[in-house]
Amino acid sequence: MPANMNSRGQTMYQDITYSIDNGIAVITINRPKVLNAIRIQTYDDLIDALNSSDQNDEVKVLVLTGAEGRFTAGNDLSDLLPPSDIRELKKRVGGIFEAFARLSKPLIIAQEGVAIGIGANMLLHADIAYAGKSIRYSLPFAKIGVTSEGACSVLLAEAIGPKRANELLYTGRFFSAEEAEKWGLLTAMVDDGQALETAMNTARELLKNSQDSIRAIKKLGKAEGHEARVNKAVELEMEMFGNLLDTPETQARINHVLKGGK
Structure with a gap:
């Protein structure tokens, strides 16, 4: 939960930084020593x-990014091993994608460096997204022996086609900003180091337009029952994720990665 308030009345957090800049909420994942890996506190x-x-009338647009030239290395794998409580992790994963699905205001994502697992999946929930040209994406769920999350099991195939989605999910290979842009996962690939500036420029452009109109357009652009559909997909993913996590093979794979294996 948020730690406290600063002198400007803004919430202070442990694992992210948060500021409001003339109607733009900037949320930065801030665990650079672990490539901004997302643990339960981060969620x-x-x-x-x-x-x-979303509830603050002062905020018109949200920008989500990562600290020090990295978006995120994905879930903190130490949360997937005993004595961590997988039930708590599952709640947080469900909670963040429920928040994404419910969000009524435009969300712009700015990515640099790496976007692994959930970091890549977040593109499926952004309205607009930019990434530095050298970013490396991966959906390595099969490599560590778990399932995809974030409703990726249904949204990715719809976004880029089932054959391409299967190839990325089954192999867990790295893919590039150029590929992500070609497939429509990114609005644009930009020069390295320019993703956040580009996102902020776009956010300022959005501030010039009718906010009621933008929110109505966003609502109309979502399929009927979108929020319930995302929540149902995430619930099923997390059930299967938890079942696989308990197997000796998956535990061995995660330990191998944590010890520096590939």
Whole structure:
């Protein structure tokens, strides 16, 4: 949960930084020593920031990025091993994608460096997204022996086609900003180091337009029952994720990665 308030009345968090800049809420994943890997605390911070921003009349647009030239290395794998409580992790994963699905205001994502697992999946929930040209994406769920999350099991195939989605999910290979842009996962690939500036420029452009109109357009652009559909997909994913996580093979794979294996 949020730690406290600063002198400007803004919420202070443990794993993210948060600021409001002339109507733009900037949310930055801030665990650079671990490539901004997302642990349970990070989920709590992100969920609170997303929900608070959506409910705050001062905020018109949200920008989500990562600290020090990295978006995120994905889930902190130490959360997937005993003595961590997988039930708590599952709640947080469900919570963040529920927040994404419910968000009524435009969300712009700015990515650099790496976007692994959930970091890549977040593109499926962004309205607009930019990434530096050298970013590396991966959906490595099969490599560590778990399932996809974030409703990726249904949304990715719809976004880029089932054959391409299967190839990315089954192999867990790295893919590039050029590929992500070609497939429509990114609005644009930009020069390295320019993703956040580009996102902020776009956010400022959105501020010039009718906010009621933008939110109505966003609502109309979502399929009927979108929020319930995302929540149902995530619930099923997390059930299967938990079942696989308990197997000796998956535990061995995760330990191998944590020890520096590939």
